[in-house]
Amino acid sequence: MRVPDWPIHTETSLDYLRQVLESPQWGGFHPMVGEFEERFARYQQCAHGIAMMNGTVTLETALQAADIGCGDEVIVPSISFVSTATSVSRVGATPVFVDIEPYSFNMDPASVQQALSPKTKAMIIVHFGGPFADMDRLLAIAEARGLTVIEDAAHAHGSEWRGRRAGTLGHAASFSFQNSKVLTAGEGGMVTLNDPQYAGRIRSIANQGRLPGHSFFAHFELGSNLRISALQVAVLMAQLDQLDAQIEQRTRNAALLLDALKDVPGIHWQDVPEAVNRNCWYLVLGRVDAQALGASRDAFCQALGHEGIPVTPFYPHALFQNPLYQQIPCRVMDAPNALACVKDAFWMPHRVLLGDDATTLQIADAIQRAVARARTAHPVMA
Ligand SMILES: Cc1ncc(COP(=O)(O)O)c(C=O)c1O
Structure with a gap:
């Protein structure tokens, strides 16, 4: 793959x-x-x-x-x-x-x-x-x-x-x-x-x-x-000559990929509001429920890396936690969801959606293997 x-x-x-x-x-x-x-x-x-x-x-x-x-x-x-x-x-x-x-x-x-x-x-x-x-x-x-x-x-x-x-x-x-x-x-x-x-x-x-x-x-x-x-x-x-065709390809592949992964418990993929009638699919985003997946976000991301799937375990902090914003003026509202995502979210870049059908299904298989590997390497007990 x-x-x-x-x-x-x-x-x-x-x-x-x-x-x-x-x-x-x-x-x-x-x-x-x-x-x-x-x-x-x-x-x-x-x-x-x-x-x-x-x-x-x-x-x-x-x-x-x-x-x-x-x-x-x-x-x-x-x-x-x-x-x-x-x-x-x-x-x-x-x-x-x-x-x-x-x-x-x-x-x-x-x-x-x-x-x-x-x-x-x-x-x-x-x-x-x-x-x-x-x-x-x-x-x-x-x-x-x-x-x-x-x-x-x-x-x-x-x-x-x-x-x-x-x-x-x-x-x-x-x-x-x-x-x-x-x-x-x-x-x-x-x-x-x-x-x-x-x-x-x-x-x-x-x-x-x-x-x-x-x-x-x-x-x-x-x-x-x-x-x-x-x-x-x-x-x-x-x-720009290629953009529309690539968006169509990513949209098709995103449906294929997420359908192939629909039975994996514990990954909540990004919610897309109904009013979004077209998504360019810059990122494939998700959040890991470690109990339901049986593995932590970090173990899952590490296992994806082993399978050759590019992944980023989200930003390491919310924007206001950057050292910069400890020094210069800002105002911070309660942000429990932002802080939770820092701990359990991840994204894959859009190139995972740019292959043909067979490649997309191979990527889905690799993600399933990563889940299995993460569960074995770092199990999270229910
Ligand atoms: C949401 C967002 N805004 C702004 C920027 C800044 O763009 P640039 O890297 O072209 O300066 C980025 C870049 O990654 C971004 O993700």
Whole structure:
């Protein structure tokens, strides 16, 4: 059994790359960058797309362009990659960490409601692993309070909530094209959104505070050079050609894999709300009930490793437990689900879903063997 590799490239990437390499412009001003921004924005059902160096600066810029800064609070989930929180700190605002729901791994609207304060200005909603957070309830809270909503869609390219894609629900969505993501150039990011004024402000900040129609050497606000390079975009153009087919393949294989594993007791796979009519399947997430499985999460993950199945035993701590947030301002809500997931959750990367049917069934067999091996090596008594 061979788990498919990621990333994968086709000859088309070489064609796009050659176009850039044979031009005099390898940087962010190559016309292919604008073409890709338009293509990916349209893919996300948005009017505007601003590509940048990565999916961290996209979050920072989306916050800065919404005038979020000192004295403001921004609600973020306790479980995410660190950028979701550091983007808030880096614009001078205070992250307020809320709990996640137990099995969707996404922000819990009840915890968000409790976290609101007169200083709350925005929320960053992560669509963890691919499926959307509960947008009906979260958007209702945001609308009632006039909050800015930024979707951290680093995991959710092409996913849909009632037919709508990230960037059309919140005020803006931030994407990452880092190496593990379902659309990748090794590094890269983009903000997609519909509001032309907000989009113009984001573009200006990402491009040294320049404004269209003015001198290249006139700068109108404090920006930076956050531009993506055309070489990254050449790779992304080819990746985007493959994305829909890969999402379909992962969706088919996820159904096959989870069906083959349905009789394994003690693994609760990620809950996907019915309103998520399309999931890009960035991660295959689960939680281990050690008593029911007969083995601990760590023993299971170790055994998966022995079987050649790539796995990560979740984040080692909730975001607010990072040494960083012992030193800089933040506010922390009770987060029992986040803390429980740190102890019992795991994820497999999306490449486990990129094989043919036979490979997927072999992966399911390997996971079953891992359960048996974990039970023998480190049994958990009922
Ligand atoms: C949820 C989330 N947000 C933001 C980022 C940051 O993206 P990048 O690595 O492109 O800076 C990541 C990256 O893994 C992520 O998982």
